[in-house]
Amino acid sequence: MKEKIADLEEKARRLRVAIVKTLHKSQSGHTGGSLSAIDMVCALYFHKMRHNPQEPAWDGRDRFVLSKGHAAPALYVTLAECGYFPSEDLMMLRRLGSHLQGHPDSKGTPGVDVCTGSLGQGLSMANGMALGLKLDGKDNRVYAVLGDGELQEGQVWEAAMAAAHYKSDNLCALIDSNGLQIDGDVSKVMNVSSISDKFKAFGWNVIEIDGHDMGQIIAALDAAEAHKGAPTAIVAKTVKGKGVHLFENKASYHGVTPNDEELPEALKCLGCFD
Amino acid sequence: MIATRDAYGEVLAELGGENDKIVVLDADLSGSTKTGVFAKKFPNRFFNMGIAEANMVGTAAGLASVGKIPFLSTFAIFAAGRGWEQIRQALAYPKANVKVVATHGGVTVGEDGGSHQSVEDVAIMRAIPNMTVIVPADGEETKGAIRAAAAYKGPVYVRLGRNKVPSVFPAGHKFEIGKGVVVVPGTDLTFITTGLMTAQAVIAAEKLKAEGISARVLHIGTIKPLDKELVEEAARETGAVITAEEHSVIGGLGGAVAEFLGENCPTLMKRVGVYDRFGTSGKSDELLKYFGLNAETLIEEAREIVSRKK
Numbered sequence: 001m002k003e004k005i006a007d008l009e010e011k012a013r014r015l016r017v018a019i020v021k022t023l024h025k026s027q028s029g030h031t032g033g034s035l036s037a038i039d040m041v042c043a044l045y046f047h048k049m050r051h052n053p054q055e056p057a058w059d060g061r062d063r064f065v066l067s068k069g070h071a072a073p074a075l076y077v078t079l080a081e082c083g084y085f086p087s088e089d090l091m092m093l094r095r096l097g098s099h100l101q102g103h104p105d106s107k108g109t110p111g112v113d114v115c116t117g118s119l120g121q122g123l124s125m126a127n128g129m130a131l132g133l134k135l136d137g138k139d140n141r142v143y144a145v146l147g148d149g150e151l152q153e154g155q156v157w158e159a160a161m162a163a164a165h166y167k168s169d170n171l172c173a174l175i176d177s178n179g180l181q182i183d184g185d186v187s188k189v190m191n192v193s194s195i196s197d198k199f200k201a202f203g204w205n206v207i208e209i210d211g212h213d214m215g216q217i218i219a220a221l222d223a224a225e226a227h228k229g230a231p232t233a234i235v236a237k238t239v240k241g242k243g244v245h246l247f248e249n250k251a252s253y254h255g256v257t258p259n260d261e262e263l264p265e266a267l268k269c270l271g272c273f274d
Numbered sequence: 275m276i277a278t279r280d281a282y283g284e285v286l287a288e289l290g291g292e293n294d295k296i297v298v299l300d301a302d303l304s305g306s307t308k309t310g311v312f313a314k315k316f317p318n319r320f321f322n323m324g325i326a327e328a329n330m331v332g333t334a335a336g337l338a339s340v341g342k343i344p345f346l347s348t349f350a351i352f353a354a355g356r357g358w359e360q361i362r363q364a365l366a367y368p369k370a371n372v373k374v375v376a377t378h379g380g381v382t383v384g385e386d387g388g389s390h391q392s393v394e395d396v397a398i399m400r401a402i403p404n405m406t407v408i409v410p411a412d413g414e415e416t417k418g419a420i421r422a423a424a425a426y427k428g429p430v431y432v433r434l435g436r437n438k439v440p441s442v443f444p445a446g447h448k449f450e451i452g453k454g455v456v457v458v459p460g461t462d463l464t465f466i467t468t469g470l471m472t473a474q475a476v477i478a479a480e481k482l483k484a485e486g487i488s489a490r491v492l493h494i495g496t497i498k499p500l501d502k503e504l505v506e507e508a509a510r511e512t513g514a515v516i517t518a519e520e521h522s523v524i525g526g527l528g529g530a531v532a533e534f535l536g537e538n539c540p541t542l543m544k545r546v547g548v549y550d551r552f553g554t555s556g557k558s559d560e561l562l563k564y565f566g567l568n569a570e571t572l573i574e575e576a577r578e579i580v581s582r583k584k
Contacts, residue, residue: 063340106339106368113339115368121360124329126334128344131321135297135342155360158329166321 004047005214011081012214018077018090019270023257024266025084026093031128032240032253036178036211040236042068043217044143044174045078048225053083056110063129063138065114067122068147068176069103070255074098075112075145086113097201120153122146123173127163129229130171135164141225145174149181151192157202164203171231172224173199176211178240180251193265199233211236244269278434280309281413283308284442285420286345290316296424299334299346301327303456305345306436307377307528327356334372335364343424349383350376350433354395365429366404372430373423374399379409379433381548381565382558391553391561397525399431399469400498406451407498409519409527411442412473415495418449426451433469435520437558440473442493454501456508460490461489462580464508465572466496466505468527471518471546478572487580489567498531501522502538509541514579517543520567523547 015038023029045051049062066075073093077226080087092098092118099108103117114125126144133140150156163171175195183189192198196206205227209216217236224232241247244266247258258266267273290296290312297319304310304322315322322332327348334344347353353376354361363374380393399407408423408430411418416434423430430451442457457472459478465475472493479489492508494501509515517528517536528545535541548565562568 065336114335115363118359118363121328121332121364124332124360125328125336125339125364128333128338129340130336132337132340132342133334135318155326155328155332158324158326159332162323162326162329162333165324213367247563 005218008046009044011046013270014040015042015077015081017267017270018081019073020244020258020263020266020270022073022077022090022093024263025091027257028094029257030059030070030071030255031257032180032250033068033071033147033176033178035242035244035247036238036240037068037071037176038074039072039212039214040145040174040176040217041078043221045082047160047218048221049143050140053111059199060140063113063126063142065122065126065144066116066117066140067144068150069117072102072104079109079111083240096187103211105192120155122157123159123163126171127159127168130163131166134170140170140210142171143174145176148175148177148179148192148195149186149189151195152190153177153211160199160202160204167229168231169228172221173231174234175236177236178238180240180249180254182251182254184251191252196235197236203230205230205232205257206235207232208235211238214243275438276413277436277438278410278413279417279436281416282375282377282420282434283311287311287315287418289421289424290319293343295341295343295422296344297321297337297344299323299330299344299353301325301330301333301348303348309347310518314364322385326361327352331357331360332364335370338370338372338538345373347373347375347377349390350379350392350395354392354398358398362402362507366402369404369428371427374430375432375434376419377434378436380435381553381561382435382437382470382520383399383557384561385555387555393439393522393548393553395433396497396527397529400525402532405431405498406495406496408432408451409534410495411469411493412439414443414445414447415427415449416439418447419495422449422451435470439470442472442476443562449495452496452499452501454492454494454504456490456504457493458489458491461512462514463576464490464492464506465518466492466494466508466515466527466531467518468497468584469520471520471567474567475572477569478547478576481569484499485553487576489576493526497527497530500534502534503535505531506539509535509539510521514542515574516546516575518546518572521547523549542579544547544579546571546575
């Protein structure tokens with residue numbers, strides 16, 4: 001297990017490097033929220049989820065919904081690392097004609113099942129997937145990553161209500177709780193705490209973790225899978241911009257990319273000296 | 275006489291038996307939207323989502339992404355209104371195979387008043403890329419439209435009404451997405467109509483005949499994509515067009531026809547519909563009269579437009 005965790009941590013480090021390089025190249029996109037979510041996305045794709053990069057539409061796959069669609073770079077670097085498409089494609093992020101749109105688009109990117117980006121809609125989609133899979137008697141699981149600021153959208157709570165009502169225990173929501181949104185602290189813009197209490201009140205199984213501790217992430221994902229009769233919310237405390245001190249805990253890095261001066265320092269932070 | 279929503283309930287339950295991929299969602303209105311007929315027959319494939327339309331749309335998108343053919347229903351004002359951005363993002367953008375069947379469209383919802391009378395939904399749905407928009411004339415066409423929507427791969431918006439409407443089409447009438455139908459031939463002008471106004475145009479054409487005015491009735495069941503061929507043919511052959519719909523004159527059938535003819539075949543034209551105003555409480559038949567949505571208005575407008583032709 002120790003080895004597995006060390007392996008995933010190294011993967012996550014490499015994915016962080018890829019995020020920074022990709023966003024430096026595109027000079028457009030969301031740095032902070034991509035770096036805060038990447039450990040969880042990494043654990044899902046390289047540890048938890050059943051999926052087949054050679055056959056993106058494989059019927060037996062688990063489903064992933066990036067509800068906080070602006071963290072698309074975190075998803076794209078992970079899909080590239082898995083082999084869904086060549087990593088050179090990452091350099092075309094947000095360019096005209098690229099299949100890597102600013103926010104996840106199921107029409108062009110292998111491995112992306114739904115269009116997200118308009119916040120608050122992903123959990124509804126994930127629950128629809130969970131209901132459909134159950135209807136077919138399948139045991140595939142559905143994972144959705146949401147931001148904490150995103151929880152201000154009322155539709156999230158409509159979805160939370162419905163998922164518990166339909167006992168969608170094949171559904172797991174991961175809350176990337178980095179405490180910041182575009183205008184500043186989530187608690188100051190519109191306080192959503194306590195996130196755990198809210199999900200509990202809606203009938204969910206709730207697990208609180210440090211979203212950058214690979215051991216805790218894996219344990220939570222395993223516990224979510226084992227829990228029957230209700231969906232699970234993993235409320236993960238994270239750091240916006242995690243891994244690069246220049247970007248950490250800065251709301252200003254929500255939608256800002258590394259510039260030429262920042263790039264070498266950012267890569268150095270991530271143990272990359274290429 | 276049958277309400278289009280009743281025809282919907284009937285055909286949906288039939289389709290459910292023919293195709294087990296069909297699932298149905300409703301937002302606490304299954305008795306009114308008639309999805310309850312399906313729910314009774316196929317309870318495990320029916321999801322009542324409660325009074326939460328935005329989530330219902332997203333859930334339908336998720337169901338479609340795992341291979342289901344979801345039909346979701348609520349009143350038009352809540353489907354196209356409350357659900358607009360979700361329909362755009364989760365259904366139309368990815369071309370999700372979801373059918374939004376909105377009932378209680380137009381002013382004939384009646385006494386509930388302006389808050390419930392959707393006169394903008396067709397315009398809203400028509401503006402969304404990838405969206406097909408259908409407004410059937412009667413029960414028979416509704417059955418065909420729902421079957422066509424189920425067979426079509428992609429997002430479809432079908433607008434139905436609450437009340438019984440006169441029959442326009444014979445039993446077994448075949449509905450084809452994007453195809454208009456010339457219901458009455460004519461040479462002096464064309465009524466281009468949709469929904470319950472088609473039956474009114476047929477009555478108007480009959481009465482005008484006695485006055486020596488030959489009115490064509492072109493029924494447009496699919497507002498988008500518009501049957502440009504039949505619209506242009508009507509404009510060229512009759513030289514005058516009157517559109518009619520139980521909807522705002524802005525952005526609906528009248529808007530679609532005006533946009534097309536304005537660019538391709540400028541034609542003498544009038545639009546009959548709701549003139550940039552909200553609905554109001556009243557009985558359905560009173561409201562149709564109040565808004566001038568009847569054969570009498572069509573006759574007056576026809577006389578006027580024919581006189582302008584000379």
